[in-house]
Amino acid sequence: MALVEINFDGIVGPSHNYAGLSPGNLAASANAGQVSHPRAAALEGIAKMRANLALGLTQGILPPHRRPDRAWLATLAADPEKADPWLRAAALSASPMWAANAATISPASDTADGRCHLTVANLQTMPHRSHEWPETLAQLRLAFAHPAFAVHRAIPPPFGDEGAANHMRLAPSHDAPGVEIFVHGVAGGGHPVRQHLEAGRAVARAHGLDPARTLHVAQSEAAIAAGAFHNDVVAVADRLTLFAHEQAFADPHALYAELRALLPEIAIVEVPAAAVPLADAIRSYLFNAQLVTLPTGEQALILPAEARETPSVWRWLEGMVAGNGPIRRIELVDVRQSMRNGGGPACLRLRVVCDPATVDPRFLVDAGRLDRIAAVIDRAWPDSIDPDMLASPDLWVSIERARATLLAELDLTALI
Template identity: 75%
Template sequence: MLVEINFDGIIGPSHNYAGLSPGNLAATRNRGLTAHPRAAALQGIAKMRANLRLGLTQGILLPHARPDHDWLAALASDYADADSHLQAQAMSASAMWAANAATVSPAPDTADGRCHLTAANLVTMPHRSHEWPGTLAQLRLAFADPAFAVHAPVPAPFGDEGAANHMRLAATHDAPGVEVFVYGEPGGPFPARQHPEASRAVARRHGLDSARTLFVQQSDEAIAAGAFHNDVVAVANGRVLFAHEQAFADQDRFYDDLRAALPEVEIVEVPADQVSLGDAIASYLFNAQLVTLPTGETALIVPEEARETPSVQAWLETHVAGNGPIRQVEVVDVRQSMANGGGPACLRLRVVADPATIDSRFLVDAARLDRIASVVEMHWPEAIDADAIGDPALVTRIESARRALLETLGTVELIDR
């Protein structure tokens, strides 16, 4: 039976605020602050617990080896002697944002009837460009069953940032869907991270039906306002597209094409005169998990910041009180992730598959989350100051903390990946 599974990235012990991501307003604004890796990871685990209570199927992706000594070696450097900016890039815990891990096309959409996953290359930002080998190793382990096809990244220079710029709509999760690839065009104050050629290459690899595949340009206004990924201004699930009025360059054409490909689609557009782009991005209203509950109803899982933004809270209350498709709003605390520019949707990769075909070590229940939380509480640093990145004692603690988690979960083959 095919179901949607949310694979959340466990926030790693090297979580810090180095401000490495131009265009990500929260990350640059909070550069230099003290980060709290233990609290961050426990917040992410609490979000997964809440998903389980809602009746959703939950998976995990694991922290990568940090510092990335292999990447530094390729630069003819080692961590102790590296410049501070290279230390920060090698130490980044950004793989926690699993939405950037890969693009996923479920079996009902593909020519060969397998679920296809292409690891994202993330070449636009140096600190993320070296994530893909660790991601690919995990994907090939978790999805080794013949029901899946796991692909290496699209080659540079065509930047691909994974599911954060990809949406899927379908009558039901196990029905053929319409896949929407959202790309940006360079030229504004911030880099456009998704190249159209990367999106087209992924669609060809996955064997998608061209009649049910759309390529849509993100608006320049959205990117300039800080929507560095499409999932900061739009999210889709089932029949529902939830988007800001200024999300796309040619909104009307996109909506027409989408209705032609999926006549039953329900489009929920938030007007700019009710919620500005600035409020939408600051609150991460759209970087929410839009999910189908076991009852069949659609729910929206938003960060605390959405409830604390008056225009956003007012819109949510009005929509839920009306007859719109989003019938329930759940609020989660992921403030440590939010301060680095990642909301609830950033932390998860959605895969439609039969759970029986997935390596069980990457699926969790409440008991397994208890074990993960115990490791975090015992081993994750409580705090990392901005000037502590080069501390050898911190490096040792981060590496031993990750090892403890992998040993607890029985995934020791990933220790060096």
């Protein structure tokens, strides 16, 4: 069985809008009330996937969720046409596009039963995301129905779990036992803490992880207060490389010491605050990048274009690539519509290490399939959405029709 890393990108849904529903997410708050462009956003995501395929990476997709979520509104006894504006916006949120929050993944190499385990994130901290998990569960149970996988329901509230955005894995290879790191918040300096320690512990138990190779680490309050609402805004890992900001963790020295004891060959690339202030790192989403190993064995960092537009970040990156470190290549992608709502390249993908032959092929893509998806988006997705349009019954119907058209193209009408 050949294990590879598959990046499953969330397709940006036709309801993509800027309602500012996520306190602590500085970009989402700053752009609240602006006009969004769902078609452009979705096509940016498709272009990123095309670029990943060109790099030799294996690419998957997760389709948009049912929006508006009329069933969720019904549980609140809310009339869609008379509901409070924030409830309507929450029912229309396209946030499932950020697939890094869909689930936490442990590959077969790490688990007691030799299966790849996925636990769906409950996302209970934010109302607009709290109703995602049932549909995510349905998608993942369809995509990973093979006996090689175990797909778990969400951890129950009140323990907040935001998925792989707060989880990292380090290992010499995909088929070797790794070290899994669950990052939780303790205090947020006025911003909500979204990932709870007990949620990480529960996921680790459900996945049958070796406690000796499982670390539970606190994110620094300074990072959360500065707008790092998830760990993947300040740290990312791949193979034996940890790429992190100096202020990412509450006790980085203790973490690094544990990692070096478990993985003596680890490379820790720490960006000093003196070179890149935390605010610049978060604004540019320097760490909300895809750190990947290419088929050549070379490590590359797939970054948003905003990284080049932030002088301290670009200066540091140029110096890093010119040096002799593990990250040898920089790739830039344009995901500006997602960035304005607070999600960079890493937010848009869920990493699953598995044998591609065990995945439902409807969730895998090649260049031709991406062309067909792009054609549906180009003709069915709204060009723009003004916040004042969110109450329009015509908009709701057009969003539902667009999603149904895409699911038909993907042969996934069971999800309608």
